Amino acid sequence: MKNHGKLLKNIFAVAVAAALSMGALCGSPVPSKEMSLARLEISRALTVKADKYAPQEMEAAKNALLESHTMVKDDKLDKAKESAELARKKAKEAYDKSLPLLAKDTMDIAEKSINDADEANAAVLAKEDFEGAKDAFKTAGEKFEGKQYYECYTSAVEADKLAKSARNTSMGKKSLLKDAIDEVKITLQDARGYNAAANAPDKLKAAEENLAVAEEALGKDELKKGFAAVETAKMNADEAYLESIKKASGENIAEAELLIEKAARSEGALIAKEELEGAKEALAGAKGYQAESKYRESLTSSGEAKRLASLVLATKKSAGRGEGDGDITDDKTGTAEGAVEYKTYRVKYNPGNRDCLWKIAGRYYNNPRLWKRIYEANRDKIKNPDLIHPGIQLRIPIIKK
Secondary structure, rough: HHHHHHHHHHHHHHHHHHHHHHHHHHHOOOOOOHHHHHHHHHHHHHHOOOHHHHHHHHHHHHHHHHHHHHHHHHHHHHHHHHHHHHHHHHHHHHHHHHHHHHHHHHHHHHHHHHHHHHHHHHHHOOOOHHHHHHHHHHHHHHHHHOHHHHHHHHHHHHHHHHHHHHHHHHOOOOOHHHHHHHHHHHHHHHHHHHHEEEHHHHHHHHHOOOOOHHHHHOOOHHHHHHHHHHHHHHHHHHHHHHHHHHHHHHHHHHHHHHOOOOHOHHHOOOOHHHHHHHHHHHHHHHHHHHHHHOOOHHHHHHHHHHHHHHHHHOOOOHHOOOOOOOEEEEEOOOOOEEEEEEEEEEEEOOOOOOOOOOHHHHHHHHHHHHHHHHHOOOOOOOOOOOOOOOOOOOEEOOOOO
């Protein structure tokens, strides 16, 4: 189309120059004005894609203008003028026919772009451009109804541009949806850890189904659908987690109560008094956290209560306390070549002042730096020298002076 227009321009220039020359010699008027106006009208029609929407009218206009050039060359100036006027008329008809069609098609394109942006959740992720696109599209519709087709066309072009910009901005934030999906997956994993399949099956199923929808939408770049689905998935996952951990917290408290009751009736209750008291304190803490809806903390406390109660149950009278502070007994072990004497120490439960090898060494050796002696003598019981559990019995090697 551009080459054809360039050809018309060249032909027109040559023909007009020749016609002016002839007109100067013969004294006849050359229709240069009519020919120029025809060419301008044809160019205007091309701006609204008249070659697409009014091909017959455009063809007639171009042929008439070429005919006008021929008439000038043949010195048929009156005929040339008629042809130029016909070219202008046909070009205007092409323009008038094409403009409404172009406006309507451009509105359709803009509407699709707005819908695509909406699917990409541009209303949230690119609000300014998206709102601008909708406003421009509304203006385009109003202009079309008022038969202001050119204004309609320009507004639709603006709407399309803004909508595409909004979608591009939204797609640049696609990672936000993936992050939201990953967050829900973590919540669901935690919920399953608290037996959500039994404790909150409906919530768990709803979360899993919506999560699948969100992941599928992410793959198809349907961000609006994806964000809506992941929001629903998150809500159900949170509820499944809450219901499950709450029930698990209550169940653990009940288990701890039964275990402590059993421990209190056991023979170890007279020996491991501190552990039994610690278990009761931990249970009270678990109940307090439960009442405050601090279920993780409640589970930790009830777990500690069960552990301490189990230590009490495992304590036998044969492991009796020694003299003095009630924590140490004398014993010997070794080989025929020589015996290594040691004392036995039961690690205490004291939340405010926990036992550690450093303190024990300071107590019995008057030198806390000798803690490694105790560690080496108890490697079968101590995996981490920085962590020793209440209730275990340690061998304390006796250092001979």
